[in-house]
Every structure is written in structure tokens, then in C-alpha cells.
Amino acid sequence: MNEQLWTKAIVMGSSAIGAGLAMIAGIGPGIGEGYAVGKACEAIGRQPECKGTVQSTMLLGCAVAETTGIYGFIVALLLMFANPFIGKLN
Amino acid sequence: MNGEFTVTGAKILFRIPIFGGIAVSETIVNTWIIMALIVGLCLFLTHGMQVHARTKRQIIAEFIVNKINGMVGENMGPHFLQVGYAPLIASIMALSALCSLSGMVGVFAPTSDLSTLLGWSLLVFVLITYNKFRAGGPLGYIKGYFQPIPVLLPFNIISEFATPLSMAFRHFGNIASGTVIMGLLRWALANLSHAIFSLLPGALGRILGNIPLLQVGIPAVFSVYFDIFSSCLQAFIFCMLTMMYIGSAAEE
Numbered sequence: 001m002n003e004q005l006w007t008k009a010i011v012m013g014s015s016a017i018g019a020g021l022a023m024i025a026g027i028g029p030g031i032g033e034g035y036a037v038g039k040a041c042e043a044i045g046r047q048p049e050c051k052g053t054v055q056s057t058m059l060l061g062c063a064v065a066e067t068t069g070i071y072g073f074i075v076a077l078l079l080m081f082a083n084p085f086i087g088k089l090n
Numbered sequence: 091m092n093g094e095f096t097v098t099g100a101k102i103l104f105r106i107p108i109f110g111g112i113a114v115s116e117t118i119v120n121t122w123i124i125m126a127l128i129v130g131l132c133l134f135l136t137h138g139m140q141v142h143a144r145t146k147r148q149i150i151a152e153f154i155v156n157k158i159n160g161m162v163g164e165n166m167g168p169h170f171l172q173v174g175y176a177p178l179i180a181s182i183m184a185l186s187a188l189c190s191l192s193g194m195v196g197v198f199a200p201t202s203d204l205s206t207l208l209g210w211s212l213l214v215f216v217l218i219t220y221n222k223f224r225a226g227g228p229l230g231y232i233k234g235y236f237q238p239i240p241v242l243l244p245f246n247i248i249s250e251f252a253t254p255l256s257m258a259f260r261h262f263g264n265i266a267s268g269t270v271i272m273g274l275l276r277w278a279l280a281n282l283s284h285a286i287f288s289l290l291p292g293a294l295g296r297i298l299g300n301i302p303l304l305q306v307g308i309p310a311v312f313s314v315y316f317d318i319f320s321s322c323l324q325a326f327i328f329c330m331l332t333m334m335y336i337g338s339a340a341e342e
Contacts, residue, residue: 063327067256070263077266081097
């Protein structure tokens with residue numbers, strides 16, 4: 001009984017650490033999107049009449065750049081709330 | 091109030107007693123309600139139309155149709171506009187936006203269930219494949235996997251499946267992350283207000299401590315970004331990507 005509890009505790013703790021590590025993936029999209037928005041601001045500053053096109057292109061690019069971060073988030077979500085390892089214990 | 095914070099998926103509401111019980115979850119029921127809403131909205135906007143728009147609702151309907159037609163014509167070309175891709179794009183956009191926004195009224199948003207998005211991206215995948223077949227024929231379709239050099243065949247197959255999967259994951263991840271963050275915020279505010287107002291002396295502290303006073307107003311500010319902006323942006327992006335992928339599939 002005690003051993004089972006220990007195993008479960010270790011699995012849950014490791015999953016929490018894994019979820020935290022998975023969210024490191026958020027750094028990349030953050031930098032990338034910031035860079036894209038900065039460049040879009042420059043473009044609007046240079047050509048204010050192109051504001052609409054630049055804005056919609058920037059939003060689309062940001063959404064695509066976000067993908068890797070979203071993958072990390074989904075892995076974290078799985079580890080936190082739909083843990084596949086706890087079911088394997090019994 | 092001091093309970094654990096948990097995230098649950100769609101609850102199963104009832105089972106259809108054929109084929110061993112088909113589970114009908116909240117996702118399906120909410121999607122059908124939203125579909126009925128959209129049909130009702132369309133009927134309301136378009137009934138009693140005249141050649142020259144006199145009513146506000148006809149002007150709104152014409153504005154929406156013109157916008158979608160313009161978007162499809164610009165991003166996919168005039169051929170797709172004639173074949174009739176504009177209604178498809180418009181319906182995906184309306185369904186996506188309303189499904190995500192429905193999370194704001196407290197019901198389970200169908201777009202925070204991965205199954206919904208996988209279904210939509212399956213539709214996109216079928217359309218992409220159909221357009222590739224139509225553009226190059228069966229031989230051209232197979233040849234496309236060996237471009238630019240035959241060694242890249244496995245990667246081409248992976249990227250073929252990665253396109254709809256990444257679309258589904260992107261939409262799901264954005265809406266689900268908004269739901270999780272808003273849930274965490276409400277949970278934290280409830281605990282915080284319990285901790286603060288319990289410090290008041292006597293019966294006042296006991297009564298006020300059990301009412302989550304800090305939950306009033308503060309989540310609304312975050313909701314503007316996580317619910318309204320994110321929902322509309324993801325609907326727009328899903329449609330833009332659909333148009334771009336289908337448009338580029340026909341060009342090859």
C-alpha cells in the first residue's frame with residue numbers, strides 16, 4: 001500500500017515538473033511574435049496607408065508562429081488534467 | 091470555494107440506445123443549438139428582402155455577404171468564388187466565432203473540445219486533397235509527394251497530415267488556454283477574497299468571507315482579450331488558413 005502511494009506520488013510530481021518544462025515552449029513564440037509586431041509597427045510607421053493589410057498579415061503570421069507554443073501547452077494540459085501515466089500504474 | 095482547481099472535458103449528457111449506446115456529449119448538443127441560432131439569424135437577416143436595401147438588417151446581410159465574397163475572391167481567386175466556396179467559409183467563420191463566444195455565457199464552448207476542431211480540419215483536408223486531384227489528376231497528385239527530390243517522400247506525407255492537425259491544435263489550444271486561464275483567475279480571486287474578508291471581525295467577516303466579492307468586474311477585463319478577441323481572431327485565422335491551403339492546393 002505504502003509503496004503504491006509512493007509510486008503515485010513520484011508519477012504525479014514528475015508529471016507536474018514535465019508540464020512546467022513543456023511550457024518553456026512559450027518562450028519561442030513570445031520572442032517571434034514580439035519581433036513580428038515590432039516589424040509591423042515599423043512598416044506602419046513608414047507607410048501608414050498600408051495599415052489594414054499589414055495588420056491582418058501580422059495577425060495571421062502571429063497565429064502561425066504561435067503553433068509551437070500551443071503544442072507545448074497541449075502537452076502540459078495532458079500531463080496536468082488527463083495524465084496518461086497514472087492509468088498505467090494499476 | 092477552497093476546493094481544488096480542475097479542468098473537465100465535455101460531459102456526456104445521454105446515450106442513444108443503438109449500436110451499443112452512442113454517447114452524446116455537451117459538445118454535440120451545444121453545437122446543434124448554435125447551428126439553430128445561426129440558421130435563425132440568417133432567416134431573420136434575409137426575410138423580406140428588396141432590390142434596394144431599405145431595412146437595417148438587409149444592409150447588415152449585404153455587408154456580410156460582400157465582405158466574405160471579397161475575402162474569398164482576394165485570397166482564393168475568382169474561380170473558387172464561382173464554384174461556391176464563399177458560403178463554406180462564411181459558415182465555418184460564423185460557427186467558429188459563435189461556438190467560442192458561447193463560452194462567455196457559461197456553457198461549455200464546443201471549440202474547447204478537440205473533436206470539433208478535428209472534424210472541421212478533416213473537412214479542410216478532404217477539400218485540399220480534392221483540389222490537388224482536380225488540379226493535377228491522380229498522377230500529378232502522386233508526383234507531388236516526390237517533389238522536389240524523391241528522398242523527401244516521408245516528410246511530404248508527414249506534412250500532408252500535419253497541416254490539418256496543426257490547424258485543429260491551434261484553434262483548440264487558443265480557446266482551451268483562454269478557458270483555463272479564466273478559470274484559474276476566478277478560482278484565485280475567490281480564494282483571495284475569502285482570505286481577505288475573513289480577517290474582518292465577528293459575523294461580518296464570516297458572511298463576507300463566503301461571498302467572492304473580488305470576482306465582480308475584474309475577470310471582465312481579462313475576458314475582453316481571452317474570450318472576445320481570441321475567439322474572433324481564431325475564427326478569422328481558421329478561415330484564412332482554409333482559404334490559403336485550398337487556394338495553393340489548386341495552383342500546384
